[in-house]
Amino acid sequence: MADKSFRVEVVSADERLYSGDATMLVAQTTDGEIGVLAGHAPLLGQLTEGGYIAITEADGSRRVAAVTGGFLSVSADVVTILAESAEWAHTVDVAAETAALDAAEPGSAAHHLAKSRLSAAAALAR
Template sequence: MAEQKVEFELVSPEKLLLSQAVDMVVVPGGDGDFGVLPRHAPMISTVRPGVISVYEERRAVSQRLFVSGGFAEVTPERCTVLAVEAEPLEEIDRAATEQALKNAREDVADAKSEHDKAVAAKRVNVLEAKLDALSRAN
């Protein structure tokens, strides 16, 4: 059988970020990371803040992208990730992220309503995951 690939697509509300055939992708699912190889069983999952690793050319990670959450749809031929926000790991500015995290933490402390607090706390979560991803990559 000819070598199969997964059609991987990463879309954010603004645009289609990535669309290519790859060997494997590892997606940070809501219940833990999962890898998608060709002929994966159909599945729909939530995505938690974390890093998507794209594998091309057998076992070599070709791209790492940070996503701040979203959804993934997997079919035997395709893997589609609907991200809230996404950016390549190497493009993340560490200092800016740390600053944003600090601000977000202050927002949690200053939040007046339950809703504001929840929003800010979510933001903190995302940013912590982003920093975590950064320190792990380096």
Template structure:
């Protein structure tokens, strides 16, 4: 069941806004996975790949990001990246 609200935003545009199962984020202190119900927190990003799992058991869609922040909150996961390339 796709139940995590995920947004990826760059200074130029909203790259993606979707309901997904899980996102693996390249945090500055290591990769971390976010699913619905994750504890709130904020971290900086390192250059790397976001891995987006649309449904349980599906393979990941990857988007390369550089710089920025990730915030997990009541509304889901928001990634504010300096740049993003699918």
């Protein structure tokens, strides 16, 4: 592992979504968006409902995942995302999620899930 990289683990209730080395991670927390680089101070944060995470891997590629709820833990050399649910943005059907967001009751679990998926897809497109 290069000295400007760190380990990232993304785990949801259903599966381990990701395990690899990264040079940067961006996560949406209840306190706002946070960027993590190697050597970041230890931190525990609550992930926002309807948010996403973006991982810049050690090889320079970028991955974005929709996450709903859970926590972000930053330790000396590992960042762990413990999400209620997580899925890769490239699998999102934007039209279907837009319709789901429009049909969902604001603040409901379905609303947060659709918002998360759409936010992740938009972040991936950047």
